[in-house]
Amino acid sequence: MKRFLLFGLALLMVAALMPAAESATAQHNARQPVASPVFGLNSHLATRYTDPTTMDIPAQLVTELGITWVREDFHWHRVQPRRDIWDWTYTDAAMRALLSRNVRVLGVLGPSVGWAVPHSGDPHNDVSYYAPDHDAFVHYARGVVTRYHRHVKHWEIWNEPDHPYFWRPHPDVAAYTRLLISTAAAIREIDPTATILIGGINPYDTSFLRGVAAHGGWNSFDILAIHPYVNPYSPEHGNLAAATDGVRAVMNRYGQKPIWATEVGWASGASDRDSIGLADDESQANYLVRGNLMLWESGIEKIFWYTFKDDPDNPYGLVRFGEGRDDFRRELFKPAFYALRTLNQQMAGVRYVERRDLFNQHVLVDFTDLEGWQRPHQANGTLHPSGHSREYEQAAELHYRFMTSGNDYVVFKHEPPIPIPSQAHALGAWVYGDGSTHLLRVRIRDAQGEVLQYTLGPVGAPGWHFIQTPLGGAVEPGNVIVPVAGGNRRLDFPAELVSIILDDFVDSFIGSGVIWIDDLRIVSGHEIYNLRLLRGNDALDILWSPPGARANLATANRSGILVERDGNQSFVPAEEGRLSFNLGPAPVYVWHRR
Structure with missing residues (x-):
């Protein structure tokens, strides 16, 4: 209240x-949304609902939500608990309940089962997140796809292979790429019409995706699946609108693909991404609507909320945990349940x-005069005036040269610092990229004396586009460049721009290039x-x-x-x-x- x-x-x-x-938002490298929005759900009926005889109960609620697509796991340990035993009890029940209601299914293959990994600590007939025996995994995938290919046409191979929790003992891009190539080939052999998704990755770190491409896996999948979590930040302060910028820069090099967000969500309390529990039921419901809309507007074709029902200590669900995984009493429905239902009702058939x-934009730095910009302490780049501008006046031409496999960057400091108006709630710049994922950052000193770093985004593909970052909320501890006693990691006005930075997001990059920057702008006005x-x-x-x-x-x-x-x-x-x-x-x- x-x-x-x-x-x-x-x-x-x-x-x-x-x-x-x-x-400002419209100019943020906008991608035209697809005509028909699809706001789906990670339903988990086959893996978390414990009674196959009453699977119609949760499936009917999926229909009530207006859901036309769900993401369902075909867990290996459930369908093949032993090498010589296949058990379709739960997957058959879930498929009957969903498909009979005209709900389409994105099937997830994985993770491992204990008997198929070298690690001896996991039960042989239960889930394991260790890297699987390659041939055994492909055999399992063949079994699942053979049984369901007439009805399930989309398959996501593994879940978050770039995350150390889901590919143990640590992510291995070469091993995953081999598995992706082999499994995709097996699926297409059974069903040439199948659509393959790469296992959902973190879009804010594209190094794993680039590794998949470098190891020859780019043509093995048809759709790029991402998991753009910004919890506990709001969609706006978490800059969710920029979730696709990095992966689009990768696609600019290796080839374009549709993008699906196969997981995104916010918890309604303390969770794996927020030990304090900054969000509540109301925030979760608000973020659900705002986040789905922002992702759809950025050109993501399908978005799957995570998840249908709370885990005991991870309240990402639309329904509270209650007395167990099968408890779907209406008194357990959270505001997010009704928010998703209303979103699907209102968005049906829209254009x-x-x-x-x-918002208003005001030019903070127009780069017509580069006097005052200095490059201290390093020789990784230069800043020159250029006639290659977005409109009529000159832009800044930034040459960089990164020659080590460590964290290379170039800083351009302005003396004196440039005051930032107190009503600013975002800062952005027009950039002409060179196809790289190098990050353009700024450093701002606030009233407390803290110097905070903000990332505008990757410079991206050739062509002028606007990248921006919100200035509200606390920055991550690693972005406090100059801490002060009692600092709150938030921008307290009056504040001033200290420097701009080009950072090699992929540390292994060695090489040189040039980008152009035109008009560094503050975004203000009624939010x-x-x-x-x-x-x-x-x-x-x-x-x-x-x-x-x-x-x-x-x-x-x-x-x-x-x-x-x-x-x-x-x-x-x-x-x-x-x-x-x-x-x-x-x-x-x-x-x-x-």
Whole structure:
């Protein structure tokens, strides 16, 4: 309740919700969303629901959520508990329950089973996360695909092979790539129409993906699966909109592929990514809607929420754990359950038009004059004026030369530091990349004397694009460049820009290149996010404001229909051609005639 009291006190009045002259988010290297959004679910019926005879109970709730796609594990230890025994009890029950309701299935193959790994500490007939016997894994995959290929056409090979928990004793890109190549070939031999996904990877570190390509695995998969977790940060402060920037830079070199987010989620309390429990039920539901929309807008074709039901100590689910994995009583449903149901209902059949955020951009550094920029303590690069600009004035031409396999970077410091307006809540730059994943960063000194580092993003492919970073929230401890006693790792104003940095994200890179930077900009104004969509002749505006705001939406209607995050509806009368309503962190859907 405290959140809503603060929201009421902080209410802002916005004159009119119209497209800003230059929308920062719209210019963030935007990718056109696919026509039909798919917001799916990691359902885990075959592996976590314990009663195969009542599998229809959770499957019916999947249908109630408006889910048309689920991600289901075909765990090796479940279907082949021993080398000479196959058991289809749970997978058959799950497939019957889901497929009979016209729910399509993305099947995940893996992880290992105890009898098929060299590690002796795991039970022979239970799950193991150690690297599997290669031939035994391909044999298991053949068995699963042979049984289900008439109905399951999409297969994800392993889960997070780049994570040390899921590929033990440590990730091995060469071994995984060999497994990917062999398993994909076996699947296509059984079903030439099958679609193969690489095991979902962390998109913020592309070194594993580049390793797969370097070991010859790029053509073995059809869809790039990512797991863009930013929990416990909000979608905005976690910069979820930039989740695909790094992998798109890799694809620019090796070939384009569709991107699916086969896992994304936020916990509603203390979890594996948040020991304190910064989020709660309300935050989880709000982040679900905002995160799904941001990923869809970035061009991700399908997004699968993690997960359907809470684990005992990991509350990522839509349903609380209750009395066990089979407990799906309605009193256990969290706000996130209704938020996902409403999202699917409201987004059915829509067409994307534009993002209409009420942000303003102001040029902080235009690079028409490079006086004041210095390169201290190193010789890894130079900064020169260039006529290769985005518009009419000159840009900065940054040459770099990274010659070691360690962490190479080049820093350009400005003397004196450049003041940053106190109303800034994001900072970005126009960049013309060279196809690399080198990161453009900035360092800012705040009122406490802390120097904090922020990553705008990878420089990416050739062609001008806007990359940005939010300035709210605490930075990771490793991005506190100059700590101070009592520092809070947050940007306290007044603040000033100290330097810009180009960092070799892949330390093994050795070589040189050139990029161009034009207009370093601060993003300010009312923090109101607005997506404009269409369904037939009806306009749908989806809006939210984390700090709270008063919105006035131009309309040709006498009234509009406002649908709240959880599905409650109300009429909003128009006054002088505008619909007026309050906004907060919970997104609302506003239907009206264009």
